[in-house]
Amino acid sequence: MGEFDLIARYFKRPSREAEPGVALGIGDDCALLQPRPGMQLAISSDMLVEGRHFFPDVDPAHLGHKALAVNLSDLAACGAKPLAFTLALALPRVDEPWLAAFSHGLFALADAHGCALIGGDTTQGPLNICITVFGEVPVVSGKSQALLRSGARAGDDLYVSGTLGDARLALDALRGSISLPANVLTQARQRLEQPTPRVALGIALRGIATAAIDVSDGLLGDLRHVLKASHCGASIDTSVAIQLIASHACGKRASGQFDAEFSLQNRLNWVLAGGDDYELLFTAPASAQAAVIQAAHSSATSVTRIGRMDEETGLRLVDANGQPVSGQFASFDHFA
Amino acid sequence: MGEFDLIARYFKRPSREAEPGVALGIGDDCALLQPRPGMQLAISSDMLVEGRHFFPDVDPAHLGHKALAVNLSDLAACGAKPLAFTLALALPRVDEPWLAAFSHGLFALADAHGCALIGGDTTQGPLNICITVFGEVPVVSGKSQALLRSGARAGDDLYVSGTLGDARLALDALRGSISLPANVLTQARQRLEQPTPRVALGIALRGIATAAIDVSDGLLGDLRHVLKASHCGASIDTSVAIQLIASHACGKRASGQFDAEFSLQNRLNWVLAGGDDYELLFTAPASAQAAVIQAAHSSATSVTRIGRMDEETGLRLVDANGQPVSGQFASFDHFA
Structure with a gap:
């Protein structure tokens, strides 16, 4: 099978009604996007490499899902509505069952988000x-509604969506460094291989959250990007954070x-530095607490307040009484 | 050196005056593009793999140039003006001299085209x-000015820019299957490693060319995409085409x-099926000949009329008298 047959069979789909915003899709030198008036285009690109981001024996349908999910998660973190994506794919050989499963997993998630x-x-x-994804963000009265890393202010509450640490739990179990009951591993593995991008929550948080980022390298590492961009510090209540990993999953x-x-230290490490979570970490003023709860409700996504932004720079881990908690937590760096 | 230091050192540049159309650049979950009113966004993505698209020992500055050039060539084929690009890079290790040279070659070409x-x-x-590139194409009276593969009509003239076959000549010499004098190899190798995307010509051909494509897999293979999309055939005058490879380069x-x-057959093969040329192949009505010459002149790009589009489907090679020329010519396919 040649290159163009491969594209035609697995990646070019029967034309449906015109996708909004897509003036021209697959098949020419370029695609053409036509953002609606008053819309900015949010763009993100992620590259997944075998052995680095996924195991060689991963279910290709899960891989298709994840390759798009990690990109949609970046759109979610900006409050952008998914519109379209490009896919660049290097393959060792043409493996038709692999391609069929990969494209099935990819398109199932793409269709769920109306992303062409x-x-x-x-x-x-x-x-x-390598997927590059495009989403729309409105500009209202000359001001972009995109959620950025730079808008957090001292006094803002710090929130995270969903649960944290499950993906790393699965990774450690698959690597053999811990053992998990089969049903727990199945759940954790689904979080590792088929993460849920928090697109609806990101959109619902427009105009409410002051800053947002998606948790991909680990909560602490990603929070540090927000602190740096927003020129402030943060305190995390570890007595709340520890509850973000299901205790039944942890023996x-x-x-x-x-x-x-x-151990407490290990569980906290999974939560704070596990990575591959694809949850949203965001800030909002205390006065917006009801609006945050409403956004969580309308997007059917759980949200937990895990701390607060501080005037004092740096990151502090505290207990329920505000007393310091010590510990070494490292986030993921591809070249560290 | 960690991932974020690497990006900061080699790929994040001191802010200059705001790039037109770029609302937010490197450093957040997404970049934000703001196309001007009445503009469509043309998008193309190309992935380059070691051993497949370039030799392991290629000068990294040339590789940086080429990785962007092949993408800009797709914008050129659509008549789009370059605006911005994303870069996804998998590296075996952090090699600082390599990164410095790569980013130098990349940004030299990017700056020449105002592409951020x-x-x-x-x-x-x-x-x-893997680079994904973004360009602007105007929409005039509701009609996109993008050059597509599908607009050629029987009777249109068929043109190609620049020269063809040099890149393949260099490739064959570097592989040792032919020998070239040093000065000839140097010139041919520059065409292979540092192709010139025909951006100015593409923009100048808006409203003049009826169809366009860039020659990446070989003239015949790429022309077939135009024939298929435009539902017509073509004849190529091989007595003209053969002159597109410099005879002094061919011993x-x-x-x-x-x-x-x-031999004639070998030279014709380099021209018709060499690949990696990154010239524009385009069609225009005979009545637009003066306008084509003017577009070539204004963009300082040579253009040669090599044939004509036919009512009869299929591709014919003819001599100066319109008599059939036989020969086997294959274009490049990544999985054939």
């Missing part, structure tokens, strides 16, 4: 998936005790 | 460069004879 594949590239090479016994591999 | 790097991704993995002796490795 408008172009890309295919070539032979070590497996590599809690009937006695309430945990096995050593699920 | 607005975001991307870096990760560890087998060397892979022409004082006697006017060529060495066997530079």
